[in-house]
Amino acid sequence: MVLNYIWVGFFLIAFVIAVVKLLFWGDFEVFPAMMDATFSSSKTAFEISLGLTGVLSLWLGIMKIGEKGGVVNALARLLSPVFVKLFPDIPKGHPVTGSIFMNIAANMLGLDNAATPLGLKAMEQLQELNPKKDTATNPMIMFLVLNTSGLTLIPISIMVYRAQMEAAQPTDIFIPILLATFFSTLAGIIITSLFQKINLLNRTMLLTLGGAAVAVAGIIWGFGRMDSIMMNTVSVSAANIMLMLIIIAFILAGMRKRINVYDAFVEGAKDGFTTAVRIIPYLVAVLVGIGVFRASGAMDMLIDGIKYGVEACGGNTDFVGALPTALMKPLSGSGARGMMIDAMTTYGADSFVGRLSCIFQGSTDTTFYILAVYFGSVGVAKTRHAVTCGLLADLAGIIAAIAIAYMFFG
Secondary structure, eight states, X not given: OHHHHHHHHHHHHHHHHXXXXXXXXXXXXXXXXHHHHHHHHHHHHHHHHHHHHHHHHHHHHHHHHHHHTTHHHHHHHHHHHHHHHHOXXXXXXXXXXXXXXXXXXHHHTTOHHHHHHHHHHHHHHHHHTOSSTTBOOHHHXXXXXXXXXXXXXXXXHHHHHHHHTTOSOGGGGHHHHHHHHHHHHHHHHHHHHHHHTOOOOSHHHHHHHHHHHHHHHHHHHHHHTSOHHHHHHXXXXXXXXXXXXXXXXXXXXXXXXXXXXXXXXXXXXXXHHHHHHHTHHHXXXXXXXXXXHHHTTHHHHHHHHHHHHHHHTTXXXXXXXXXXXXXXXXXXXXXXXXXXXXXXXXXXXXXXXXHHHHHHHHHSOOHHHHHHHHHHHHTOOBOTTHHXXXXXXXXXXXXXXXXXXXXXXX
């Protein structure tokens, strides 16, 4: 519903601005420009979707091997001691913990098709423990914030889009996204714990969060000692090495489980084509709406307004062009994806704005969409502090993304 209002708003605002330009400034080019944008944006959306097919098939095939090879289960067991501390209201040994671990692990590995059913199952099990069926419980809110904060180890889709947009190094945003999503998730955990009075000052959580923070600080310190050329080289090399190690690990895990690795890959790869086809109408809708909005001059007005405000405060304005992606992400994943693609198309995939828009896209998840789907599936109407915690985690991710983008690409 939110995306519906946004999409209609794109056209209505664009139309009003175009009429004002025509009547008061005699701009007879604005309406032809808007119509040209509808055709060119539709073509761009189809070409992008078509070009995604091969790469999506590759990665979905690899992910299917990892899924059948037990990687998700292994990651769930690894996270078990930590998540027990984050969900103290769940009875020890309750089966919902398995669904939660599997959902988070699937999200971290980019297994969206597996993550959503597991998440819905977890919500149903959490609802069974809920004494007030219309009100969100603490475990429900913590679970959803962990989803909305967007912790992702492998931002495959973003790298695929960058490859499609002919970025010189599609993987150069791998480590920046990893750092930004870490800060978003950490902020979400801390904020939600404060609301729920969960004690994070215990051995397990201190070792986990402290160790992760030290590791991230070490990465930032190490990259901070490099010049921009060396930083980009090391980042790209590390990302490619990590991705190749993940592929090999998934294949070895599949062989260890004695599954037919080739058949598992083909099974997953088949989803690549259907996924690419399925997103065509969404991409067409979003890119056409954005194209019309931009062609009318409305996007420039919005960006110029924000830029003016930042300049008035004495700040650097290089990041402003990527803000539409950040502002759209809590509302709609497909909308934010469209904004990201539009930023790379307009400014270039290897521009600062193009890269920052990708980091924005990967640093958080679609807060309102996730809350609507997960709470709606079990009939929860009173969300308590879920929206507040989710949006504050999003804000932390946005701020971290800007700082990290300046560090790596500024």
